[in-house]
Amino acid sequence: MSPKAAPYGTWSSPITSDAVVGNAIRISSIFTDPLTSSVYHVEVRPSEGGRCVVVDTNEGKDIFGPAWNARSRVQEYGGGAAIAYGGVVYFSDFSDLKVYAVDVEKGGEPIVVTPENKNHRFADFTVSPTHPHLLIAILEDHTHPCPSEVETSLILIDTSTRTVSPVVSGADFYASPRFSPDGKYLVWQQWWHPNMPWQGAEIYVAKVSVSSDGEKIELGEKMLVGGVKGQVSAAYPFWISNETVLFTSDVSGYQNPWSYSTLTGKSVPVLPIPVEKDFSLPGRLLGESYSAILDEKGEKVLYSVMQVGRAVLHVLDVKSGAVTEIESPYVDILSVCSITKTGEVFFIGGQSSVPSEIVSTTLSPTTPSPSPSLKTLKSTSSSITSSFPPGIVSIAQSITIKVPPNGDPVYVNYYPPTNPEYSGGVDGEKPPCVFDAHGGPTGISNQVLSWGKQYFTSRGWAWADVNYGGSYGYGRKYIDRLQGEWGVSEVRDCILAAKHLSSSLNLIDSSRIFIRGGSAGGYTVLVAISNPPSDIPSGFKWTGATSLYGISDLRRLAEDTHKFESQYLNGLMGGSYEEIPEVYKERSPISHVDKIDTPLLILQGTADVVVPPSQAELILDALEERGKKVQYILFEGEGHGWSKAESIKTGLEAELSWYEDLIGVTKETKM
Structure with missing residues (x-):
């Protein structure tokens, strides 16, 4: 059947919300046992409520049962929840935050190795090679829950006596x-x-x-x-x-x-x-890693190197400083580790058109091949993916724009509407487009395949990720562009990116442009619709917006958020709230809520301690009081992002439905 023309945004797609959830398993980390040469990875499973499971990679076998969840709450974002040494895996359990040990060969239930203390959180372990019953780890002590009183230190865990003692503090x-x-x-x-x-x-x-x-x-x-x-x-x-x-x-x-x-x-x-x-x-x-040793002498090291927003493998000769670039199809490379006895390297590789996977390769430490053989050990693809027609994945197009007054670059990943059953829109129309402002704000939107984005592009929507000034992957100067300018410069970058794609490049419909973002990106969304920079040319208007756990009041955030980011605002705003209260007030969306005319969808988790629900409810109440078009969905038990399958599904469907309603797509007009 020949592709047919149909209005953008109305296309029929096999990438359903159930299909997205079915492909939502994520590999968060890989680690190896230096003594047994075993390889393990941590799977995040939305179908099990977001449970993090340690898996023997080669055997494809969970090392513990459904009662356990290898996840840390240190710094709230976690990471570094598990390590393996001598056939034993140690991990932080999310339910009670204690550290457990499981003998992989003997099996059985994990055994607790830290004392009872509901205020202690552990992460990022290292095992003593001479006394393997001794571990050093990060301890985050929440005896006093106020962020300024939470204490972080390096501590010793004696797994034989199940005791904890201090090592480094201050x-x-x-x-x-x-x-x-x-x-x-x-x-x-x-x-x-x-x-x-x-x-x-x-x-x-x-x-x-x-x-x-x-x-x-x-x-x-x-x-x-x-x-x-x-x-x-x-x-x-x-x-x-x-x-x-x-x-x-x-x-x-x-x-x-x-x-x-x-x-x-x-x-x-x-x-x-x-x-x-x-x-x-x-x-x-x-616990993240971007490098691994290739030989027992430590003369060659494999690095995942970021150049202009994309990861590229490099082999470094430590003695000479010579660097060899290694060819690979991966645009994102994380959790690099190795078994030095064999020279085998492992990493999480993400491509633009294939789901992320665990990759292994063996590189010669003497003359590493620039194009080695890459082997997939574990893929996050499901049987659902194989039923999708060829050509349905939209591949990102890299676009660089220059923003005034200095012509500084802003990097955009643009995903055009893509579906092999459709040839385009009708009567010369341009597609509606969703612009995403990533979180962080020191973060990045890479070009790794995301079924959530494909959910939109396969229905005739365009999608654009804006790596605004402040994003990482482009050097320290680019990161520092946001210092003192948060709530101004990245908002300008997003608006100018939308104007450039719609007016200069004529890729999208200027009357159907949406902005969305989570966390810091949610703050950018709320500023963009309430108080955009005054130097933005007139005539630009967002059609609709979605804030996922976004920030509406900067003063309250400085008081309520967790320790790790409790003074993050000092640099982003140009000072503390006590020093520049007028800046915090001026850049808080709640201060300009009377200017919001853009329809707003708000998504929020009840258990979010990074951006508490009060931030969402503050702006919700103000908009409802003024009779503005706003919708609020609260996800019970969810934190800073969705971990449960039902939450991912509900959020995806609600967001698409919100946009469709705003451009007049109904059940009758859908193909």
């Missing part, structure tokens, strides 16, 4: 504790308020002493490895030998690799000349 935050291969040293990252880790974090090394009874660890003098408070971010330290640590530093403006030697006590850049590529990304999640 900083506001810690990440990436790692023992050296011989267990004689510990390296870690730390930083302080008001900085986020990508704004200025330090890395330290200290010598490790274990007591004669094997129950205590003491650290010697702390040696600064890299980073400067509030200025230079040093991140993701890991050992390539007993004496050498690799890490990244953005002192050049990009996160480039550096090395530190315990023998000389000095840090030096690995690359002969800095390059405009990021060898690591901002540390919002704990």
